[in-house]
Amino acid sequence: xxxxxxxxxxxxxxxxxxxxxxxxxxxxxxxxxxxxxxxxxxxxxxxxxxxxxxxxxxxxxxxxxxxxxxxxxxxxxxxxxxxxxxxxxxxxxxxxxxxxxxxxxxxxxxxxxxxxxxxxxxxxxxxxxxxxxxxxxxxxxxxxxxxxxxxxxxxxxxxxxxxxxxxxxxxxxxxxxxxxxxxxxxxxxxxxxxxxxxxxxxxxxxxxxxxxxxxxxxxxxxxxxxxxxxxxxxxxxxxxxxxxxxxxxxxxxxxxxxxxxxxxxxxxxxxxxxxxxxxxxxxxxxxxxxxx
Amino acid sequence: xxxxxxxxxxxxxxxxxxxxxxxxxxxxxxxxxxxxxxxxxxxxxxxxxxxxxxxxxxxxxxxxxxxxxxxxxxxxxxxxxxxxxxxxxxxxxxxxxxxxxxxxxxxxxxxxxxxxxxxxxxxxxxxxxxxxxxxxxxxxxxxxxxxxxxxxxxxxxxxxxxxxxxxxxxxxxxxxxxxxxxxxxxxxxxxxxxxxxxxxxxxxxxxxxxxxxxxxxxxxxxxxxxxxxxxxxxxxxxxxxxxxxxxxxxxxxxxxxxxxxxxxxxxxxxxxxxxxxxxxxxxxxxxxxxxxxxxxxxxxxxxxxxxxxxxxxxxxx
Numbered sequence: 001x002x003x004x005x006x007x008x009x010x011x012x013x014x015x016x017x018x019x020x021x022x023x024x025x026x027x028x029x030x031x032x033x034x035x036x037x038x039x040x041x042x043x044x045x046x047x048x049x050x051x052x053x054x055x056x057x058x059x060x061x062x063x064x065x066x067x068x069x070x071x072x073x074x075x076x077x078x079x080x081x082x083x084x085x086x087x088x089x090x091x092x093x094x095x096x097x098x099x100x101x102x103x104x105x106x107x108x109x110x111x112x113x114x115x116x117x118x119x120x121x122x123x124x125x126x127x128x129x130x131x132x133x134x135x136x137x138x139x140x141x142x143x144x145x146x147x148x149x150x151x152x153x154x155x156x157x158x159x160x161x162x163x164x165x166x167x168x169x170x171x172x173x174x175x176x177x178x179x180x181x182x183x184x185x186x187x188x189x190x191x192x193x194x195x196x197x198x199x200x201x202x203x204x205x206x207x208x209x210x211x212x213x214x215x216x217x218x219x220x221x222x223x224x225x226x227x228x229x230x231x232x233x234x235x236x237x238x239x240x241x242x243x244x245x246x247x248x249x250x251x252x253x254x255x256x257x258x259x260x261x262x263x264x265x266x267x268x269x270x271x272x273x274x275x276x277x278x279x280x281x282x283x284x285x286x287x288x289x290x291x292x
Numbered sequence: 293x294x295x296x297x298x299x300x301x302x303x304x305x306x307x308x309x310x311x312x313x314x315x316x317x318x319x320x321x322x323x324x325x326x327x328x329x330x331x332x333x334x335x336x337x338x339x340x341x342x343x344x345x346x347x348x349x350x351x352x353x354x355x356x357x358x359x360x361x362x363x364x365x366x367x368x369x370x371x372x373x374x375x376x377x378x379x380x381x382x383x384x385x386x387x388x389x390x391x392x393x394x395x396x397x398x399x400x401x402x403x404x405x406x407x408x409x410x411x412x413x414x415x416x417x418x419x420x421x422x423x424x425x426x427x428x429x430x431x432x433x434x435x436x437x438x439x440x441x442x443x444x445x446x447x448x449x450x451x452x453x454x455x456x457x458x459x460x461x462x463x464x465x466x467x468x469x470x471x472x473x474x475x476x477x478x479x480x481x482x483x484x485x486x487x488x489x490x491x492x493x494x495x496x497x498x499x500x501x502x503x504x505x506x507x508x509x510x511x512x513x514x515x516x517x518x519x520x521x522x523x524x525x526x527x528x529x530x531x532x533x534x535x536x537x538x539x540x541x542x543x544x545x546x547x548x549x550x551x552x553x554x555x556x557x558x559x560x561x562x563x564x565x566x567x568x569x570x571x572x573x574x575x576x577x578x579x580x581x582x583x584x585x586x587x588x589x590x591x592x593x594x595x596x597x598x599x600x601x602x603x604x605x606x607x608x609x
Contacts, residue, residue, distance in 0.1 A: 082368060086366070128394070129395055129396070130395075130396050136366055137362060137363070137366060137391060137395045137397065138390055138391070138394050138395040139390070140390065141386055141390055143355070144359060144386075144387065144390055144391055146359075147355065147356040147357075147358070147359025147360055147362075147363070147387070147391075148359045148360070148362045148363040148366065148391055149363060150356070150359070150360050150363060151359060151360035151361060151362055151363020151364040151365075151366070151367070151371075152363035152364070152366050152367050153363070154348060154360065154363070154364060154367075155324075155363060155364040155365075155366070155367025155368065155369045156367045158324065158345065158346065158364075158367070158369065159367060159368060159369070161367075163367075177355070178355035178356055178359065178387075181350070181353035181355055181356035182356045182359065182360075184351070184353070184356075185350050185351075185353070185356055185360065188351075189348075
């Protein structure tokens, strides 16, 4: 198991404090800078590993940056603290962006990111909680994160802890039936401490979600299942901060984050082939210029 | 009460399971139960009455049930996830793999009424694949208590040292084959009877039947060693190697498919020795016909006379 990286934890704390005390405009700028660093990291990791899921990594980046640098009550130096907010990345194939935000939060040395998917690396193509601090549960097969998040939300409430549980699902992932079982449970148990963030980039591996197994009207479906539903621009950090505020209760909160798969690099954006295509060295150079 | 009367007494392990779970829940508030509308069949009515907030019934939704169990464990609770064996293991196998075993979340998966306990309800309701499926998952203990005493001990141990576990809780009534004080050691078979000619290894419902088979063999002058395989994983490799070295044949018996269960595990262990006695694995290899649990056990040769006959044949080479 890797351990916390003290200098990076300090840097994370400084940024967190800055975000908390900044004006809304400055907050958004600080979070946008973290997003830029994460996207550059993801590019380097995928370029080096010659594997990964760049499209989904880029669509979820701003959500991750907002959560880790603006919302989650966590201490990366104490990943197992009994009372903490919890985050589950249900779309585990977007591990590169998760590992980047965890490393930049200080859960482990960012230098480890260079080993992504390398031989015997802790940083597998899908996250493993027994190897990577900050990972709450192992994901990869789709439809697993939300049920576990429901259990965590129930469990922290039973223990009397003031913890919030966040889970990010891909939109295509909602085609898995297990999610709808969990959506029912969360509403039934009135899990006001649970927030589901749907990375609504409208693309899945093979085609558009609406051409494959349509999800719309998604907002109506979630509301009918008993959730408080919010919509936000998934790349607008200020909007996400607002959307991630606690719900009025007693319902769980679903945030439909409207995103663009591949966001941040024009030739990758909203193109189905970039689900897990690996950029060439020339394309990485071009992308890094856009993310300069 | 005579010895014959005592031998005739049999018990549903679910009763011991429910009583013990309630007792530990009273002293450890981290203990919670999760089920899939199986409050009655999992014997959780008493638990619900006493701890309504700690009985989480997710309804008929087994994938969510196991995921919720993993999340509860991640929150520091000790979840006993109870559902009929076939649905707990088959419907949510990927959750058992990814959320429990691979994630190393300390969930105790309680497969209720396993084997062919549901008799006439048919193969959809039989849990005979569970040992094969779950033995393929690293990091998951598989515990199969043979009687009410072992059931109680298994529940106590799971709560005291929680780890990813599959606990097979029988419904088919069985006689006592252990004393309340007999140890239940993780990863160890229990020596139920010693003998030097043939080893019979039974698990769950088959332990009492292998003991009865040993008595039949003894009448013929054949001394059978009987091992109670209360743990299928971790496997008691030492006891198997000793049996291979000290007896001339090994017969395994399980109310499960032989393709990957106890018999397969024993056979692999013996084969790895390079030399050893013949191993006969008794169990199922096809979907069961219609019949009661008892009839089906007889149909598949899982009775004392049939086990004894297999032992005699194995010894005859």
